[in-house]
Amino acid sequence: MDWPNELLVPLSLALxxxxxxPAAPAPEPEVPExxxxxxxxxxxxxxxxDLRGLAEASEGRVGVAYLARTxxxxxxxxxxxxxxxxxxxxxxTRRSAVVRIEVEPDVSADxxxxxxxxxxxxxxxEDRASGLQIDFDAPASFRASYAELLRGLxxxxxxxxVLEMTALGSWCLQDRWLAEVPVDRVVPMxxxxxxxxxxxxxxxxxxxxxxxxxxxxxxxxxxxxxxRMPDRLYLFPSDGPWTVERAMxxxxxxxx
Amino acid sequence: xxxxxxxxxxxxxxAFLRPEPVDACGYxxxxxxxGEPRPALDALLSGDRLPLLSPGWHSEYWVxxxxxxxxxxxxxxxxxxxxxxxxxxxxxxxxxxRPALDAWASARQGHGARTAGRIDxxxxxxxxxxxxxxxxxxxxxxxxxxxxxxARQTPAELRAWIEAQDxxxxxxxxxNVQVPDPLPDTASQLARFDRDYQIAAATTYGEEPAAAEPLxxxxxxxxxxxxxxxxxxxxxLRVKRGLGTAEDLRDRLQQTRSxxxxxxxxxxxxxxxxxxxxxxxxxxxxxxxxxxTESIGGDLPRVLRDIVHFAKRVPPDSCVSGLVSxxxxxxxxxxxxxxxxxxxxxxxxxxxxxxxxRLSGRLLEINRRxxxxxxxxxxxxxxxxxxxxxxLLAASRDSNxxxxxxxxxxxxxxxxxxxxxxxxxxxxxxxxxPQGNTTGxxxxxxxxxxxxxxxxxxxxxxxxxxxxxxxxxxxxxxVEGLTRATILGEMDEARRFARGIVGSxxxxxxxxxxxxxxxxxVSDDALRFGVTLALLEHDPGDLSISxxxxxxxDHSQGSGCGFGSCGDDHPDQTPVSxxxxxxxxxxxxxxxxxxxxxxxxxxxxxxxLALAQAHPADPRTPEMLHRFVARTRRxxxxxxxxxxxxxxxRRAFVLLHQRFPDDPWTGRTSYWYx
Numbered sequence: 001m002d003w004p005n006e007l008l009v010p011l012s013l014a015l016x017x018x019x020x021x022p023a024a025p026a027p028e029p030e031v032p033e034x035x036x037x038x039x040x041x042x043x044x045x046x047x048x049x050d051l052r053g054l055a056e057a058s059e060g061r062v063g064v065a066y067l068a069r070t071x072x073x074x075x076x077x078x079x080x081x082x083x084x085x086x087x088x089x090x091x092x093t094r095r096s097a098v099v100r101i102e103v104e105p106d107v108s109a110d111x112x113x114x115x116x117x118x119x120x121x122x123x124x125x126e127d128r129a130s131g132l133q134i135d136f137d138a139p140a141s142f143r144a145s146y147a148e149l150l151r152g153l154x155x156x157x158x159x160x161x162v163l164e165m166t167a168l169g170s171w172c173l174q175d176r177w178l179a180e181v182p183v184d185r186v187v188p189m190x191x192x193x194x195x196x197x198x199x200x201x202x203x204x205x206x207x208x209x210x211x212x213x214x215x216x217x218x219x220x221x222x223x224x225x226x227x228r229m230p231d232r233l234y235l236f237p238s239d240g241p242w243t244v245e246r247a248m249x250x251x252x253x254x255x256x
Numbered sequence: 257x258x259x260x261x262x263x264x265x266x267x268x269x270x271a272f273l274r275p276e277p278v279d280a281c282g283y284x285x286x287x288x289x290x291g292e293p294r295p296a297l298d299a300l301l302s303g304d305r306l307p308l309l310s311p312g313w314h315s316e317y318w319v320x321x322x323x324x325x326x327x328x329x330x331x332x333x334x335x336x337x338x339x340x341x342x343x344x345x346x347x348x349x350x351x352x353x354r355p356a357l358d359a360w361a362s363a364r365q366g367h368g369a370r371t372a373g374r375i376d377x378x379x380x381x382x383x384x385x386x387x388x389x390x391x392x393x394x395x396x397x398x399x400x401x402x403x404x405x406x407a408r409q410t411p412a413e414l415r416a417w418i419e420a421q422d423x424x425x426x427x428x429x430x431x432n433v434q435v436p437d438p439l440p441d442t443a444s445q446l447a448r449f450d451r452d453y454q455i456a457a458a459t460t461y462g463e464e465p466a467a468a469e470p471l472x473x474x475x476x477x478x479x480x481x482x483x484x485x486x487x488x489x490x491x492x493l494r495v496k497r498g499l500g501t502a503e504d505l506r507d508r509l510q511q512t513r514s515x516x517x518x519x520x521x522x523x524x525x526x527x528x529x530x531x532x533x534x535x536x537x538x539x540x541x542x543x544x545x546x547x548x549t550e551s552i553g554g555d556l557p558r559v560l561r562d563i564v565h566f567a568k569r570v571p572p573d574s575c576v577s578g579l580v581s582x583x584x585x586x587x588x589x590x591x592x593x594x595x596x597x598x599x600x601x602x603x604x605x606x607x608x609x610x611x612x613x614r615l616s617g618r619l620l621e622i623n624r625r626x627x628x629x630x631x632x633x634x635x636x637x638x639x640x641x642x643x644x645x646x647x648l649l650a651a652s653r654d655s656n657x658x659x660x661x662x663x664x665x666x667x668x669x670x671x672x673x674x675x676x677x678x679x680x681x682x683x684x685x686x687x688x689x690p691q692g693n694t695t696g697x698x699x700x701x702x703x704x705x706x707x708x709x710x711x712x713x714x715x716x717x718x719x720x721x722x723x724x725x726x727x728x729x730x731x732x733x734x735v736e737g738l739t740r741a742t743i744l745g746e747m748d749e750a751r752r753f754a755r756g757i758v759g760s761x762x763x764x765x766x767x768x769x770x771x772x773x774x775x776x777x778v779s780d781d782a783l784r785f786g787v788t789l790a791l792l793e794h795d796p797g798d799l800s801i802s803x804x805x806x807x808x809x810d811h812s813q814g815s816g817c818g819f820g821s822c823g824d825d826h827p828d829q830t831p832v833s834x835x836x837x838x839x840x841x842x843x844x845x846x847x848x849x850x851x852x853x854x855x856x857x858x859x860x861x862x863x864x865l866a867l868a869q870a871h872p873a874d875p876r877t878p879e880m881l882h883r884f885v886a887r888t889r890r891x892x893x894x895x896x897x898x899x900x901x902x903x904x905x906r907r908a909f910v911l912l913h914q915r916f917p918d919d920p921w922t923g924r925t926s927y928w929y930x
Contacts, residue, residue: 083385086382105622123376
């Protein structure tokens with residue numbers, strides 16, 4: 001049997017590699033390299049934002065996760081800041097509401113009233129959106145409450161909505177607690193504090209992130225490039241609100 | 257200053273070179289709060305001299321300092337305009353909502369009124385936006401009024417008042433809620449005055465200014481307790497509708513007695529007379545002149561906010577005022593007025609605090625603590641630095657390793673005795689049982705300063721440190737010392753460490769002491785072989801893959817960027833390091849040799865391969881090769897490897913399979929790891 005020429009070289013190399021390497025080399029399976037994400041989402045934070053035209057420019061591949069409200073846990077109770085600046089989108093643009101939770105330093109985890117938190121987040125479920133993303137850099141002692149909050153929100157989620165949570169890079173590496181968290185998606189923010197970002201990027205260059213739930217989606221800052229393209233890419237603007245042009249340029253830069 | 261910064265390092269050295277506890281730092285009294293996010297207002301407003309000024313403060317505080325330099329004396333009414341919690345800045349209009357809502361909810365309880373729905377002060381606007389319709393003042397006023405009316409109205413009147421007020425507040429979010437009905441003439445005059453105001457307020461919340469204005473105007477003509485505030489409301493609505501004139505507002509101001517209503521009218525006057533159609537620089541000029549020359553009373557916080565607001569809107573190329581450059585930090589456009597540089601000459605200015613992006617309240621607090629501690633340390637204010645360090649340790653107990661390391665670094669720099677030095681160098685966590693026995697363990701490796709300091713110790717100093725350390729810590733230090741000495745081939749040292757480990761263990765102890773016991777009297781070569789195997793087999797603390805003193809990926813600061821972002825985004829951000837003086841001490845020869853060996857797992861690998869080549873007939877060689885390959889897997893799982901680790905793992909694997917194909921240890925070694 002004659003082998004086709006185009007297969008001879010790769011086959012020879014594979015054979016050579018198999019012979020020179022007496023055993024399975026790596027403990028983790030490799031993730032196929034991807035040049036572009038299947039789905040991209042823009043994080044829209046503060047400031048008036050007009051993304052009309054995005055659906056057409058991106059051919060419907062790019063969605064939006066907009067900061068809908070911030071809930072601050074203070075000793076005096078929950079302080080709420082709903083989104084104040086307008087966001088203009090095409091009808092066709094996929095959208096998720098983001099609720100950012102912050103906790104002040106003098107608050108004990110015992111003082112968190114999960115039902116009250118859910119009540120403050122619930123109005124967001126009336127938004128015209130199809131997903132809820134919770135953005136909470138939860139200190140270790142708050143994680144039990146956080147998981148309880150996510151369970152409560154999951155029960156109240158409108159039909160067809162997905163529940164997402166952002167994650168610190170460290171939660172995907174050594175400080176892992178996401179395995180049982182009741183969310184549909186975990187979005188690691190790879191642009192966090194520099195130390196953590198470097199570690200996460202270094203881990204990504206070595207292989208998939210140790211926490212399996214951190215592998216499908218990655219959040220990066222505009223201008224960064226993730227070492228390993230996930231299925232879903234989230235982009236945070238580096239400066240000021242997104243425009244359609246900037247968003248498309250940022251996404252093109254990921255492919256080039 | 258360098259001497260001050262070197263003190264903690266010297267403390268560290270004295271901690272184990274001298275038997276007595278060290279308490280050399282003493283106490284320096286220092287009263288100001290520089291480095292805090294806000295100053296001590298008393299000192300800033302009326303102190304004999306200005307306190308240290310911090311760029312970390314909000315600009316409004318700088319404007320106060322500027323006014324002081326211009327000879328302004330803040331009177332009692334002005335000083336009383338500030339609370340003691342910094343909330344006067346109202347950086348977010350919503351910040352006062354929670355306490356105001358709680359105050360209303362608390363006042364509302366126990367009067368038998370119908371249960372009210374949840375109040376949402378925000379109204380949904382178009383395109384996902386929201387607008388604050390009912391500010392904190394509305395709820396506080398309602399709570400105060402309810403308290404007042406309890407003594408003046410019947411329970412039925414009070415219930416009716418509360419339920420009408422519920423309707424008013426329900427309209428904050430939903431304009432479709434019905435406006436309260438007017439009361440009949442048979443109701444008391446006070447109840448009717450209140451109800452008329454509630455109707456007018458509810459109409460305003462319904463965004464019907466044209467309908468609300470005559471309602472407020474009618475109230476202003478009566479003897480209602482709401483007349484003054486209604487007079488202001490009319491002025492407000494007219495300005496909002498573009499109908500407000502300076503003359504009208506001045507008339508209203510003249511008729512108004514209530515301080516709150518007067519402040520509102522002055523603000524409206526400013527909007528109509530001072531702000532409309534004028535350049536921001538002119539507005540700053542006018543307001544700063546008023547600040548300097550008039551007693552502004554309770555309106556002072558608003559004036560300060562307006563000055564800052566407009567100063568930030570002065571185009572960079574039209575700077576005319578030193579006050580503007582003070583606020584914007586643009587010293588290039590220095591005017592004839594006081595500038596930042598001049599203020600520096602009056603009260604020393606602390607260097608700016610870097611502002612990492614996206615800091616939440618907790619991280620911001622930690623960041624401020626850290627920098628305040630650093631500033632205090634730099635100024636030689638040890639007691640204050642120590643307070644900040646202790647607060648930082650508490651605030652960062654939930655934080656990641658880098659932040660906790662930074663807290664430890666600061667605490668080390670402010671340590672007062674040997675125990676504290678040890679605690680913060682090693683992040684050693686001690687536990688004392690009811691019998692008074694102290695045990696503990698090293699929580700992670702060292703922060704940058706501890707690492708830098710201890711890395712410079714000679715082996716002899718290292719042993720002395722062990723002698724001063726608590727037992728539990730001493731055991732870990734001994735294993736680390738044994739590992740180091742074995743890697744370096746310093747077998748006399750290794751034997752001493754091994755003796756110490758065996759000697760401190762119970763006679764029937766298993767594990768590492770048991771493995772070391774038969775090695776105490778063998779030759780150096782046999783000792784090195786035996787210890788290497790024993791470390792690979794027992795490996796307490798994973799010291800075969802992670803040097804307790806070296807950079808470890810999840811226990812130290814990596815590039816040193818523990819706070820905020822650095823690297824690509826912030827290349828200029830300094831590593832978290834307090835002790836500059838550490839660099840002045842010579843590094844020990846032993847330590848330098850250890851550094852040259854590279855990663856711990858690689859150093860062990862080199863040793864294992866050398867021993868295996870030298871002792872091919874030793875029956876323990878296959879086991880040692882197997883155990884090393886297994887350790888490379890553990891190291892890879894802990895990200896303690898590099899490219900060379902895979903090479904060494906493969907070499908050991910190949911050597912094992914080629915030289916000892918039938919050995920049981922070979923059969924247990926199916927993979928090598930990279």
